Amino acid sequence: MNQLLKLSDFSVSFTTPRGDLHAVRGVDLSVAKGESIGIVGESGSGKTVLSRATMGLMPSTATCTGSVEFNGAPLSDLSHAEVRNYWGTGMAMIFQDPLTSLNPVRRIGSQLMEGLIVRLGMSKDQARARSVELLERVRIPDPYAAMKKYPGELSGGMRQRIVIAIAIACTPELLFADEPTTALDVTVQAQVLELLAELRQEFNMTMILVTHDLGVVAGQTDRVVVMYAGEIVEAAVTKDLFANMKMPYTEALMKSIPRLDQASGQRLRVITGRLPDPTTPEPGCSFAPRCEYATDKCRAEKPPLVTMQNGHQYRCFFPIGGSL
Amino acid sequence: MAGSGKLHLRLDSDPLLVVQDLVVQYKVNRKSFVSAVAGISFDVLRGETLAIVGESGCGKSTLGKAIMQLPRPQGGTVVLDGVDITALDGNDLRDVRPKVQMIFQDAISSLDPRLQVKNIIDEPLKVWKKGTAAERSIKVDNLLNSVGLDPVVVRDRRPYEFSGGQCQRISIARAIALDPVLLVCDEPVSALDVSIQAQILNLLQDMKEKLGLTLIFISHDLAVVKAVSTRVLVMYLGKICEVATPDDLYAHPAHHYSRALIAAVPIPDPEVGVDKIRVTGEPPSPVNPPSGCRFRTRCESASQRCAAEEPQLQEVGLGHFVACHHPVTN
Amino acid sequence: MKKLRPILLRLSQVCLVLIGATFLVSVLIRQLPGDVAVLINPAASLAERAALRQELGLDRNYFSAYWMWLSQMLQGDFGFFIFGGKVLPVLKTAIPPTLQLIFYTQIVALTIAIPLGITSAYKQGTRFDRTISTTLFSISSIPNFGIGLILSLLIGVKIGILPPSGYRPISEGLIQHFRLMVLPVMTLAIAPISTYTRLLRAEMIAALREDYVLLAMSKGLSDRRILLRHVLRPSCTTLMTSAALSMGGLIGGALVIEIIFVIPGMGTQLAKAIGTREFMAIQTYVAFIALFYVTFNSVVDILIGVVDPRTRNRRA
Ligand SMILES: Nc1ncnc2c1ncn2[C@@H]1O[C@H](COP(=O)(O)OP(=O)(O)OP(=O)(O)O)[C@@H](O)[C@H]1O
Ligand SMILES: Nc1ncnc2c1ncn2[C@@H]1O[C@H](COP(=O)(O)OP(=O)(O)O)[C@@H](O)[C@H]1O
Ligand code: SF4
Numbered sequence: 011m012n013q014l015l016k017l018s019d020f021s022v023s024f025t026t027p028r029g030d031l032h033a034v035r036g037v038d039l040s041v042a043k044g045e046s047i048g049i050v051g052e053s054g055s056g057k058t059v060l061s062r063a064t065m066g067l068m069p070s071t072a073t074c075t076g077s078v079e080f081n082g083a084p085l086s087d088l089s090h091a092e093v094r095n096y097w098g099t100g101m102a103m104i105f106q107d108p109l110t111s112l113n114p115v116r117r118i119g120s121q122l123m124e125g126l127i128v129r130l131g132m133s134k135d136q137a138r139a140r141s142v143e144l145l146e147r148v149r150i151p152d153p154y155a156a157m158k159k160y161p162g163e164l165s166g167g168m169r170q171r172i173v174i175a176i177a178i179a180c181t182p183e184l185l186f187a188d189e190p191t192t193a194l195d196v197t198v199q200a201q202v203l204e205l206l207a208e209l210r211q212e213f214n215m216t217m218i219l220v221t222h223d224l225g226v227v228a229g230q231t232d233r234v235v236v237m238y239a240g241e242i243v244e245a246a247v248t249k250d251l252f253a254n255m256k257m258p259y260t261e262a263l264m265k266s267i268p269r270l271d272q273a274s275g276q277r278l279r280v281i282t283g284r285l286p287d288p289t290t291p292e293p294g295c296s297f298a299p300r301c302e303y304a305t306d307k308c309r310a311e312k313p314p315l316v317t318m319q320n321g322h323q324y325r326c327f328f329p330i331g332g333s334l
Numbered sequence: 335m336a337g338s339g340k341l342h343l344r345l346d347s348d349p350l351l352v353v354q355d356l357v358v359q360y361k362v363n364r365k366s367f368v369s370a371v372a373g374i375s376f377d378v379l380r381g382e383t384l385a386i387v388g389e390s391g392c393g394k395s396t397l398g399k400a401i402m403q404l405p406r407p408q409g410g411t412v413v414l415d416g417v418d419i420t421a422l423d424g425n426d427l428r429d430v431r432p433k434v435q436m437i438f439q440d441a442i443s444s445l446d447p448r449l450q451v452k453n454i455i456d457e458p459l460k461v462w463k464k465g466t467a468a469e470r471s472i473k474v475d476n477l478l479n480s481v482g483l484d485p486v487v488v489r490d491r492r493p494y495e496f497s498g499g500q501c502q503r504i505s506i507a508r509a510i511a512l513d514p515v516l517l518v519c520d521e522p523v524s525a526l527d528v529s530i531q532a533q534i535l536n537l538l539q540d541m542k543e544k545l546g547l548t549l550i551f552i553s554h555d556l557a558v559v560k561a562v563s564t565r566v567l568v569m570y571l572g573k574i575c576e577v578a579t580p581d582d583l584y585a586h587p588a589h590h591y592s593r594a595l596i597a598a599v600p601i602p603d604p605e606v607g608v609d610k611i612r613v614t615g616e617p618p619s620p621v622n623p624p625s626g627c628r629f630r631t632r633c634e635s636a637s638q639r640c641a642a643e644e645p646q647l648q649e650v651g652l653g654h655f656v657a658c659h660h661p662v663t664n
Numbered sequence: 665m666k667k668l669r670p671i672l673l674r675l676s677q678v679c680l681v682l683i684g685a686t687f688l689v690s691v692l693i694r695q696l697p698g699d700v701a702v703l704i705n706p707a708a709s710l711a712e713r714a715a716l717r718q719e720l721g722l723d724r725n726y727f728s729a730y731w732m733w734l735s736q737m738l739q740g741d742f743g744f745f746i747f748g749g750k751v752l753p754v755l756k757t758a759i760p761p762t763l764q765l766i767f768y769t770q771i772v773a774l775t776i777a778i779p780l781g782i783t784s785a786y787k788q789g790t791r792f793d794r795t796i797s798t799t800l801f802s803i804s805s806i807p808n809f810g811i812g813l814i815l816s817l818l819i820g821v822k823i824g825i826l827p828p829s830g831y832r833p834i835s836e837g838l839i840q841h842f843r844l845m846v847l848p849v850m851t852l853a854i855a856p857i858s859t860y861t862r863l864l865r866a867e868m869i870a871a872l873r874e875d876y877v878l879l880a881m882s883k884g885l886s887d888r889r890i891l892l893r894h895v896l897r898p899s900c901t902t903l904m905t906s907a908a909l910s911m912g913g914l915i916g917g918a919l920v921i922e923i924i925f926v927i928p929g930m931g932t933q934l935a936k937a938i939g940t941r942e943f944m945a946i947q948t949y950v951a952f953i954a955l956f957y958v959t960f961n962s963v964v965d966i967l968i969g970v971v972d973p974r975t976r977n978r979r980a
């Protein structure tokens with residue numbers, strides 16, 4: 011298998027006034043070329059920090075440990091300036107909120123052309139021509155007019171397409187999409203997801219799709235990683251995950267979402283409580299305070315990440331359907 | 335005003351709220367304006383949960399606020415409990431205000447950051463002189479308890495110290511403080527996490543049963559709507575497309591727009607194939623809406639007639655109404 | 665026509681502000697103690713005094729007196745000194761030094777504050793950042809006439825590398841002109857440097873946390889490019905607004921500094937006029953000072969519109 015990204019024992023913590031905040035804890039993850047991986051979890055579970063830290067986009071208050079290998083190169087050993095060479099061309103990112111991820115005082119055209127000129131050394135005219143192509147590709151009507159506009163003059167859906175165009179401008183090998191559709195409504199979400207899937211095929215891109223919506227993951231990814239309190243708690247091939255959930259957390263998450271294929275008027279199952287405080291980690295299983303199957307063992311001892319024969323991983327002493 | 339018809343009204347069942355031919359316009363500039371709500375009629379029976387769904391910008395929030403006369407609609411009537419509140423003003427309008435309360439999507443910013451939680455909830459009680467300070471204080475504690483918050487812990491804190499879900503609980507407590515009959519919820523869970531979303535939806539359901547509330551539930555998430563509503567109204571660009579019970583609507587959408595909306599919802603099951611019915615592009619500008627059927631610029635089945643003539647609501651099944659010249663047939 | 669509309673609107677606003685300011689001054693001046701007629705000719709008879717008062721418009725009510733002054737101004741008659749001479753020639757020599765002083769100060773303040781602000785924001789929390797903020801804070805707490813006196817004495821008199829005071833117009837030698845301007849401009853610039861730096865730092869730190877900066881970073885742009893192209897520009901709006909607002913303080917400061925550094929500008933003249941109850945001259949000077957202020961503010965407002973599209977067409 012051709013590996014593109016490999017994280018080993020990767021952790022991120024922030025120095026805060028209340029003590030060290032452990033946002034990502036001991037993540038091992040490998041991503042093959044061309045694969046599409048979904049990362050799901052509640053808000054605050056560390057999805058954004060994991061993807062941004064992998065790229066090296068972290069504020070100075072963050073400390074990253076463990077290793078990140080990209081195409082065989084150890085990114086975690088490189089300096090900031092060296093890592094930057096991978097941004098745009100090697101890895102790129104789409105952010106959650108299209109309303110805030112474009113610079114409000116610069117025209118769409120200049121924001122799009124910038125990367126092409128700086129990173130690919132294109133001339134202004136080349137960059138302009140390529141930008142128009144890109145805008146056409148992401149289905150912006152009248153790209154020439156759009157180039158001259160400011161972000162404030164476009165709708166959320168259009169802005170997200172432009173963010174996508176910027177991210178794919180230098181044909182990155184790996185695309186992080188951090189909740190790319192959370193701020194959009196269903197019809198636009200469907201359009202944007204479809205566009206991402208097409209682009210992935212076309213440019214043979216690897217994608218890491220971060221979302222809290224299991225519905226989005228189901229249709230778009232080959233493999234799913236479930237995060238809870240900064241850790242991977244379950245990982246499997248998408249079909250396998252939905253068919254044989256092992257982790258009580260994943261199951262609870264699944265049951266708490268209202269579904270179109272259920273009769274109306276049914277009471278939703280809830281996960282009571284909230285994520286544990288990331289500054290004071292639980293001694294045992296981090297899901298124990300909210301888990302309906304929790305025992306004394308769960309509260310005292312940390313469950314290890316178990317890998318099954320088919321590669322399905324889970325972090326639980328009492329997996330659903332028994333440990334096989 | 336050519337409305338979209340009133341066949342779906344159930345005036346003989348003594349509805350709590352009857353809205354007829356409601357028009358709300360915003361001024362765009364000196365000359366032009368948009369009709370964010372362009373002649374809508376609907377009713378809500380007592381104890382019902384009416385969901386209003388549609389794309390961003392179709393006028394859902396405007397409709398919700400117009401029921402409360404904020405801002406005053408430019409046309410139409412809103413009859414609450416037999417009283418036409420569009421005809422009221424001054425103190426008369428003030429007197430009916432507490433009967434309708436609203437909760438918003440962005441709970442954190444809808445609460446005054448300078449006030450302590452107890453004052454936020456006490457404020458409406460104080461304004462309406464509901465009891466002495468001591469009585470109100472007990473009521474505040476009861477309200478907090480009823481929305482699942484511990485009064486001892488939360489009373490003296492301020493909104494920014496709470497998560498989105500907790501803030502939404504606080505706004506629910508505030509909204510029910512004055513014993514409203516109708517609660518308008520504008521995307522109450524759109525900004526919340528899935529697990530918290532379920533908690534809030536269940537809380538709303540409990541409150542509704544306990545207090546005998548009637549709900550208007552605005553949302554763009556059709557799965558959420560299906561779980562909570564008893565009747566659904568699909569809106570597009572300020573007009574009604576379809577009215578039906580959720581089970582009918584999801585099983586047999588009759589309007590092309592409803593069908594596309596439903597098809598766009600991602601199903602959390604990789605074995606279920608994705609439905610390829612899609613609407614392309616984005617809604618046209620409401621300043622210059624298309625003639626006839628407003629959806630025709632994005633509709634695959636649009637005909638000449640759709641451009642010439644505005645479709646009126648017609649009954650396609652029991653309690654199932656659609657405003658389309660060529661409804662979807664199954 | 666459509667484009668002219670905002671400009672016309674702006675112009676009418678400017679006129680209104682000017683009229684309001686000068687009217688207020690004309691009313692206030694009349695409250696100064698002492699009868700001008702007596703000041704001019706202590707020996708004058710009652711009838712002579714009455715004639716004088718009539719000539720000066722002192723017998724009219726506030727509105728009519730103001731109107732008299734305004735119509736004369738509009739006809740290019742800037743009034744006369746009670747003790748002899750026209751105001752116009754004095755005005756002509758007093759305006760350039762004051763405008764130069766203010767203009768140089770703004771330029772110096774911005775050229776120093778922008779790089780300082782950017783660097784402090786970029787190096788937020790480091791020793792550099794902390795040193796800069798403490799230094800600026802402590803210097804800016806000394807009133808500027810104090811700084812002026814210290815600089816004048818220390819650099820001008822003790823060390824003697826620069827002339828301690830005086831003024832030369834540009835026409836009489838550029839080098840001497842600037843040498844004389846260094847100390848007063850430095851004195852005046854210290855307060856705005858401190859304000860601008862702190863403001864820009866705060867704005868840029870906020871902007872650096874925005875998603876669009878992360879997006880720019882993730883394109884692989886250099887830090888320098890990100891700071892200058894993506895962070896500075898949105899932060900500039902606040903800086904420019906602050907520059908416009910500080911204009912009032914700056915004009916006030918300039919008037920005081922002129923006296924310390926013996927610059928024959930509006931400040932010096934105004935002080936003189938107030939001392940001798942030259943109420944016509946005072947009114948004219950104040951009208952011009954208000955004009956500078958309002959013009960500068962309008963220009964900044966227009967510039968902000970150019971730099972920041974968000975302020976132009978606010979769409980729902
Ligand atoms: N205060 C306002 N001034 C001018 N136009 C407005 C105003 N508020 C809303 N509009 C316009 O009215 C239309 C309907 O807006 P509304 O907020 O009701 O939509 P919505 O369906 O609630 O959308 P969302 O799902 O984004 O909340 C939109 O075209 C919007 O741009
Ligand atoms: N810059 C930061 N400084 C301190 N803590 C942070 C920072 N960014 C994120 N965190 C914390 O890290 C944890 C994980 O956050 P995040 O990755 O954004 O979650 P998700 O994307 O899954 O919603 C949270 O507890 C959050 O508060
Ligand atoms: S280890 Fe125990 S507490 Fe944790 S998920 Fe499994 S059963 Fe629940």
Ligand code: SF4
Pocket residue numbers: 589590591627628629630631633634635636637640645657658659660661
């Ligand atoms: S009326 Fe015509 S355009 Fe409108 S939805 Fe029906 S078929 Fe489509």
Ligand SMILES: [Mg+2]
Pocket residue numbers: 054057058189
């Ligand atoms: Mg996130």
Ligand SMILES: [Mg+2]
Pocket residue numbers: 394395396520
């Ligand atoms: Mg809304």
